[in-house]
Amino acid sequence: MRRAGSDGGKVSPRRLPETVAVLEVRRAVRDWVGEYVSDAATGVAVALSGGADSLALTAAAVVEVGAVDALVVDHQLQAGSDVVAADAAATALALGCRSARVVAVDVAGEGGMEAAARRARYAALDEARAGLPVLLGHTLDDQAETVLLGLARGSGGRSIQGMAPWAEPWGRPLLGVRRVVTRQLCTDLDLTPHEDPHNAAPEFTRVRLRTEVLPLLEDVLGGGVAAALARTAEQLRADGAVLDALAGELLHTASDGETLSIETLATAPAALRRRAIRAWLLAGGAKALTGKHLHAVDELITAWRGQGGVAVGGGRSGSRLVAAREHGRLTLRLRSG
Template sequence: MVRDSLAQAGYPERVLVACSGGPDSLALASVAAYFARRGHVDGHRVQLGAVVVDHQLQPGSAEVAARTAAVLTELGLAPVAVRTVEVSATGAGPEAAARDARHAALEAAAAGWNADVILLGHTLDDQAEQVLLGLARGSGTRSLAGMRPSRGLLLRPFLGLRRAHTLEICEVEQLDPWHDPSNTDPAFARSRTRVEVLPLLEEKLGPGVAESLARTASILQLDADYLEDVANHTFASLVDRSGPDISLPEAALGELAPAIRFRVIAKAAADVGGQQTSYQRLLAAEALLRRQGSAGPVELPGGVSVYRLSLAQLLAEEGAGGNGVPREAARCGKLVFRSHKPPQK
């Protein structure tokens, strides 16, 4: 799996393995170390290093990180670095905050070593849990598509491997993995999904549920990519950037298929600095297209407002001879997106 992943990435020369010391990432590191000792993959030269991220969220985390780094060095990976991070509280929750801090540390480590890719140890079980969590949240296609085998610098060679197999690899290689207590902590939704929900589904529905969920993610990744590509091209062809705001023509938006229309509206909000928008807020913004006269504004996350401005309402507010009419009239019949954030200095 590691060989296939590196081959699909074009045989990168410098590869960084992210390892927490847990069974999944330690098994990945041991497989990667095989190529490190050989010095090549299918005849292509390769160097494999590793990075351990210490989130400082549990007592003794520094010792776990140091012990893991020593094991990675013994396996033959070099260089091996430990990155200590501060996990700041955010509105997205502790898991998301830890993930953001970890990814920032991994990207910094990759940049410091000029690594071409970073290997992550996510398994098929992780993918199945991701899809279940997306379903529970009522997420859209992008979220249900789960984690990608390849995204930017990140490669996930084990997405087709069950977690039980990584434990077997550790046992065969005589490795003693660290078991993160948070993985079984019922305070976290992912932990409850892992320990309670997915086993119950497999008990009641029969084996193969995890594989089916992972297969669903693979199928939806293709759908999500296609819709994203269409939405990108459509947004680029419709957006009007005259003035400080941006706008989209109502008539053209109304003719779009709903799946594309909602994505284009979300892209417009993001373009002026908005944050990820919920489906309910997108519905409220899209509903402006079905109203008569001036409507809105609809507030979206990240300090963005959306409004619809008609010429009749504009004339009523400014007067037929108003100084602002010629400038604003070009926006009539359009959905206007405005950021309320102060400009960056």
């Protein structure tokens, strides 16, 4: 980890012009801080990539919050990435951040480069944030892309709820701001965003959604598609919060501390039952749950034909985590093999 520099004292934020784009981004950050940050005096961290979205977020946060620590993750996937990261950190200090740190990570693991880079990035940010909330520069356009990806998975309403504005410690103040606005802010401030070549690489599904699918939908449906998708995600998150609370009550009623009552679950509405099952499986150590897993476990309750248990992932070496029906109870145990 490398600290790009700080004078150790209070840094005066850069004065921003009152353009339409600047005021919109500042308002979004101000509203987010007012709703989700109880003590803004302690400050926030901002994940700064050097791209337009995170630059705009950083500039606005310095003015609206004051105490901002910029965290720049160098994924080391391209030649010169260290220079890009150092430039981003220097820009953060010029904007008035109280500190800027570059964190280099190694990207490796399962699930492809995108997934591995994301895991490495979030782990590094979590370690470096020093207890502060971390603001991420996801915009309304990113939200629309996320909803479309969720639709493709076809795993129910939860998969198209998109990104939450606050999921501790991650904050997303710009979910109502279009990408074109953050770019305009950078122009207004004479900032030159870094253009990550991965953001234009057609081998990545999200890039094709951004450059091909969403523009086509906007054209065919007459515009407003990205905003409509984002509104849908927001409505589903609100509905989902209510359903999760009711499912929690069902889980409490059905549970004896370890197993679940088949009778109690079978008489509950399907939407609540499946949410309760999902929460119970995750609490028990299940990993990478899919709609197929949940459907199979649900059938142990509603379509019992003497079938065996359902492996739900999360086991250790030489064992599997299995949900099964035993003597009128739903059990979750490690089994060898």
